[in-house]
Amino acid sequence: MTERLHLRVRDPFIVAFQGYYYMYGTREERTVFCYRSRDLEHWEEHCDVFTIPDDSWASRDVWASEVHFYNSRFYLFVSLLGKNGLRGTQVAVADRPDGCFVPVRNRPLTPLGQSCIDGTLFVDGDTPYIVYSHDWPDNYVKEKDAYVGEIRGAQVSADLSEIVGKPFLLFASDEAPISRDTPHRVSKDGKGFVRYGSDAPFVQRLSDGRLLLTWSPYLQDRYVVLYAISENGSIRGPWRHGDLPLFDGNGGHAMFFRDFNGALRMCLHAPERSPMERAHVFCMRECPEGLSILSEI
Numbered sequence: 001m002t003e004r005l006h007l008r009v010r011d012p013f014i015v016a017f018q019g020y021y022y023m024y025g026t027r028e029e030r031t032v033f034c035y036r037s038r039d040l041e042h043w044e045e046h047c048d049v050f051t052i053p054d055d056s057w058a059s060r061d062v063w064a065s066e067v068h069f070y071n072s073r074f075y076l077f078v079s080l081l082g083k084n085g086l087r088g089t090q091v092a093v094a095d096r097p098d099g100c101f102v103p104v105r106n107r108p109l110t111p112l113g114q115s116c117i118d119g120t121l122f123v124d125g126d127t128p129y130i131v132y133s134h135d136w137p138d139n140y141v142k143e144k145d146a147y148v149g150e151i152r153g154a155q156v157s158a159d160l161s162e163i164v165g166k167p168f169l170l171f172a173s174d175e176a177p178i179s180r181d182t183p184h185r186v187s188k189d190g191k192g193f194v195r196y197g198s199d200a201p202f203v204q205r206l207s208d209g210r211l212l213l214t215w216s217p218y219l220q221d222r223y224v225v226l227y228a229i230s231e232n233g234s235i236r237g238p239w240r241h242g243d244l245p246l247f248d249g250n251g252g253h254a255m256f257f258r259d260f261n262g263a264l265r266m267c268l269h270a271p272e273r274s275p276m277e278r279a280h281v282f283c284m285r286e287c288p289e290g291l292s293i294l295s296e297i
Contacts, residue, residue: 001042005278007035011200011253012279013066014040014267015074015097016260022097023267023279024049024067024076029060032078034098040259040281040297049099050076050092057107058090059083064200064253067097068121070128075160076101077130079117082108089119089132091160104161111167114138116152118253121160122203122235128156129235130163131170131213133198146183149173149198151215153235168236173198173217176226176241184218200253204291209233212290216252219245223252223272229290242289251280266293 009025016022023035023043032050035043050065052058058080066077076092076099088108092101110116110132119132135149154167173196174180183194197217204212211230216223225247228239247254251270259265264284269277283294 001044004037004041004043004281007043007279008275008277009035009279010269010274010277011064012267012269013255014257014265014279014281015067015069016257017069017097019260021259022046022067024065025279026062026065026078028062030062032062032065032076032101036098040265047098049094050078050101052080053103053106055106056080056103057082058088061087063087064089064118066120066255069097070121070123070160071158074101075104075121077109077119077121079119080108086113086115087117088112088114089116089130091119093160104159109156109160109163111154111163118200120202122153124235128158128160129153130156131201131203131235133201133215135198136195144174144194146174146194146196148196149217151198151201151213170201170213170235170237171228171239171241172196173215176217176228178219178226178241178243178245179217182219184220202255203235204256205233206286206290208286210290211235213239214246214254214256216254222248222250223270224248224250225252225254225268227290246291247282247293251277256284264291265297266291 013024021037030052036046037043061081063079088110094101131153136147151170154163200216224245227242254268266282
């Protein structure tokens with residue numbers, strides 16, 4: 001057993017099932033693994049749950065693994081680098097949270113021909129959606145001389161195998177005042193540019209019916225968790241952006257889950273500094289603004 005804050009985990013995602021918490025992460029370039037815990041504090045390395053098949057559309061760079069319980073099965077959403085040089089989110093399925101996960105289709109669920117990462121599942125009644133980041137290097141906006149990421153959504157088929165209809169824009173990352181006013185300046189290959197990132201969307205239904213969507217950009221040089229609210233409860237919005245970060249401690253990629261007592265928890269990684277990333281878990285409460293942090297466990 002290893003204490004949680006001694007484990008390096010980037011983009012952690014936690015699922016509670018039959019007395020165990022399963023925490024997913026990525027390592028090397030081709031594998032998703034999971035740890036298992038009874039108490040959210042002490043974890044055992046459990047197993048690898050997904051490896052990119054040799055005949056896959058993807059080549060490497062396994063990022064941002066999530067597992068969702070849907071229609072009595074477990075679905076893995078994972079971002080991969082395609083052999084065409086573009087990133088996409090693939091879906092795989094298993095009967096248990098510890099896999100092994102088998103691809104639903106040998107292609108990403110996100111649109112072909114675009115660079116898309118960090119896909120997450122949102123189910124509204126009986127209708128499933130994928131919400132994802134359409135981001136750098138696609139979105140150069142000439143009039144702004146910047147790369148502007150987008151949070152997009154799309155309805156998907158009941159078996160999560162394909163998009164139904166056309167994807168739609170939830171918002172662009174520079175629509176949030178705090179992101180727009182604090183640009184992230186990147187230096188790459190001797191050139192500098194501005195990027196308004198749109199990492200890590202996650203959608204949480206509040207008890208009053210509103211939707212809260214968290215996401216993570218860089219504000220200058222620190223990683224944060226921002227949020228937006230859909231007051232009418234529709235995934236299509238409109239979305240009102242929060243005035244302050246939900247988390248401002250140079251960490252991000254937040255997700256929410258219920259513990260075995262029914263309490264709402266938020267999990268994210270911090271700091272945003274390799275190889276120091278650790279999974280942090282917070283007690284949350286609902287408030288007029290949406291959600292706030294009570295304490296870290």
